[in-house]
Amino acid sequence: MPAALSISNLTKTYASGLHALKSVDLEIRKGEIFALLGPNGAGKTTLISTVCGIVTPSAGRICVDGHDAVREFRACRTKIGLVPQELSTDTFETVWATVSFSRELFGRPANPAFLEKLLRDLSLWERRKDRIMTLSGGMKRRVMIAKALSHEPQLLFLDEPTAGVDVELRRDMWGLVRGLRDSGVTIILTTHYIDEAEEMADRIGVISRGELILVEDKHALMKQLGKKQLTLHLQQPLMHTPAGLSEWRLALAAGGTELHFSFDASEERNGIPALLRRMDELGIGYKDLNTRQSSLEDIFVSLVSQRGQLRP
Amino acid sequence: MNVPGFNRRGAWAIYKFEMARFRRTLLQSVVTPVITTSLYFVVFGSAIGSRISEVGGVAYGAFIVPGLMMLALFTESLSNASFGIYFPKFTGTIYELLSAPVSVLEIVLGYVGAAASKSVILGVIILATASIFVPIRILHPALMAAYLLLIACSFSLLGFIIGIWANSFEQLQFIPMLVLTPLTFLGGAFYSIDMLPGVWRTVTLFNPVVYLINGFRWTFYGASDIGVGASLSMTLGFFALCLVVVGVTFRTGYRLKN
Ligand SMILES: Nc1ncnc2c1ncn2[C@@H]1O[C@H](COP(=O)(O)OP(=O)(O)O)[C@@H](O)[C@H]1O
Numbered sequence: 001m002p003a004a005l006s007i008s009n010l011t012k013t014y015a016s017g018l019h020a021l022k023s024v025d026l027e028i029r030k031g032e033i034f035a036l037l038g039p040n041g042a043g044k045t046t047l048i049s050t051v052c053g054i055v056t057p058s059a060g061r062i063c064v065d066g067h068d069a070v071r072e073f074r075a076c077r078t079k080i081g082l083v084p085q086e087l088s089t090d091t092f093e094t095v096w097a098t099v100s101f102s103r104e105l106f107g108r109p110a111n112p113a114f115l116e117k118l119l120r121d122l123s124l125w126e127r128r129k130d131r132i133m134t135l136s137g138g139m140k141r142r143v144m145i146a147k148a149l150s151h152e153p154q155l156l157f158l159d160e161p162t163a164g165v166d167v168e169l170r171r172d173m174w175g176l177v178r179g180l181r182d183s184g185v186t187i188i189l190t191t192h193y194i195d196e197a198e199e200m201a202d203r204i205g206v207i208s209r210g211e212l213i214l215v216e217d218k219h220a221l222m223k224q225l226g227k228k229q230l231t232l233h234l235q236q237p238l239m240h241t242p243a244g245l246s247e248w249r250l251a252l253a254a255g256g257t258e259l260h261f262s263f264d265a266s267e268e269r270n271g272i273p274a275l276l277r278r279m280d281e282l283g284i285g286y287k288d289l290n291t292r293q294s295s296l297e298d299i300f301v302s303l304v305s306q307r308g309q310l311r312p
Numbered sequence: 313m314n315v316p317g318f319n320r321r322g323a324w325a326i327y328k329f330e331m332a333r334f335r336r337t338l339l340q341s342v343v344t345p346v347i348t349t350s351l352y353f354v355v356f357g358s359a360i361g362s363r364i365s366e367v368g369g370v371a372y373g374a375f376i377v378p379g380l381m382m383l384a385l386f387t388e389s390l391s392n393a394s395f396g397i398y399f400p401k402f403t404g405t406i407y408e409l410l411s412a413p414v415s416v417l418e419i420v421l422g423y424v425g426a427a428a429s430k431s432v433i434l435g436v437i438i439l440a441t442a443s444i445f446v447p448i449r450i451l452h453p454a455l456m457a458a459y460l461l462l463i464a465c466s467f468s469l470l471g472f473i474i475g476i477w478a479n480s481f482e483q484l485q486f487i488p489m490l491v492l493t494p495l496t497f498l499g500g501a502f503y504s505i506d507m508l509p510g511v512w513r514t515v516t517l518f519n520p521v522v523y524l525i526n527g528f529r530w531t532f533y534g535a536s537d538i539g540v541g542a543s544l545s546m547t548l549g550f551f552a553l554c555l556v557v558v559g560v561t562f563r564t565g566y567r568l569k570n
């Protein structure tokens with residue numbers, strides 16, 4: 001079975017000389033939700049745009065479901081739906097007209113029943129006869145999603161779909177994404193909300209300065225790079241970390257009432273029992289303790305800053 | 313899924329989209345040319361027509377009808393086609409066109425076809441309006457229709473190229489205003505170039521618009537300042553040139569893709 005998307009050596013240098021993508025290789029499996037994470041200007045939109053035919057790559061090869069994106073561009077693009085980052089709609093058209101247009105543009109025969117279901121799912125049905133200019137920003141974004149789904153794509157790109165979007169639409173969107181995944185659609189999304197990537201994605205790719213730093217199964221990534229933090233709530237506040245505990249990487253917090261200890265979740269001997277024993281010996285009492293898995297955000301920040309140090 | 317080599321639905325969708333845009337401004341699209349044509353008849357037909365009664369055996373009022381139609385055809389084709397493709401670039405909705413399974417063929421057929429259709433409709437409206445003022449006969453109706461279509465397509469193609477090339481609304485207006493309008497007025501739309509003194513007549517022959525107008529006029533009255541063969545080859549050449557430019561533009565992605 002060919003990959004939903006296969007990218008090799010994808011490179012983009014803009015006319016300005018800026019290297020937006022540096023020899024990116026990426027393979028997306030059928031039916032997965034893939035989250036592309038990266039700071040602003042990392043090249044996420046450029047990557048998506050080259051696959052969708054909006055930006056011409058400088059080098060490299062793109063295959064969608066086994067079809068070459070240049071030689072078989074029709075077969076490729078018929079399979080792809082795109083919700084771009086920027087909100088741009090045909091303001092004078094009605095919702096129904098613009099969604100019907102999209103379906104036809106992608107060469108699919110008319111299917112009013114399907115479009116009706118799509119508009120209902122996106123809470124757009126009541127507004128179908130309204131011109132797009134009369135809609136709110138959130139509704140316009142729904143229209144763009146409807147347009148992208150109108151031709152029943154197998155591979156859906158969502159470029160920062162929830163940036164600046166209200167809670168309700170965000171919730172609806174993730175409901176929709178899950179529903180699409182269940183029906184076999186492969187989804188590639190970029191987002192700034194790392195908790196969303198954590199919640200939604202099966203795999204995560206981190207991109208920084210045009211380079212794909214890592215691609216990893218979400219759970220494996222969390223395990224591999226995840227740090228845990230132990231928080232001890234002290235009975236007596238401390239002014240500074242006691243000299244007798246200097247073997248451990250500790251930090252005081254909450255005005256000296258909390259002691260934080262970071263440790264690698266993957267390590268067999270994490271040092272917690274020894275720490276607690278030593279504290280007993282020193283007579284430092286604690287009321288409570290808990291541990292917390294570090295979020296993707298922590299992982300992401302540490303990854304990107306590591307990279308940044310390598311390359312000034 | 314079997315994907316055909318030509319996306320007929322896609323081309324048709326673009327065509328309908330553009331025609332819907334015209335329909336939204338139907339009133340001004342129809343009223344404007346009717347009023348303008350009537351004005352030309354009042355000004356040129358009555359004022360000048362009272363001094364020049366006939367040109368080459370044709371009543372002056374009737375003589376200017378093909379020129380008037382051409383003038384409207386040029387400007388309408390240019391502005392409709394250029395705006396049609398410029399506007400999605402301006403608003404950003406072009407992303408959808410670029411990401412769709414359509415090639416330059418479907419895009420050009422859709423946009424240029426719609427702009428040309430509208431121009432032809434306008435040409436017919438002008439002809440109908442003019443026939444209220446003057447009796448008009450058309451010697452070669454089939455050729456006249458073919459000419460009308462060819463010119464509408466050529467100038468719509470040119471307008472499409474301008475729309476792709478333009479980066480601002482000013483640039484969009486530039487060629488129609490600064491190049492085409494003077495060339496048309498100096499191109500024998502309202503007079504026969506035989507009426508010009510020798511030197512000017514020669515200079516005028518370098519104006520391509522002269523060939524277009526005279527060829528079209530020939531289909532009406534069977535007489536023209538320039539051989540109909542030269543005129544027709546000029547028109548076809550112009551059409552072919554526009555086609556080539558569009559092809560090259562899309563091959564390189566010029567001003568549409570980064
Ligand atoms: N059309 C363009 N011309 C020149 N540079 C561009 C263009 N589009 C994007 N860039 C640059 O390419 C880099 C990557 O941009 P982009 O792909 O939009 O990043 P992201 O989506 O991750 O924020 C940025 O430095 C951006 O300024």
Ligand SMILES: [Mg+2]
Binds near residue numbers: 044045046085159160
């Ligand atoms: Mg972006």
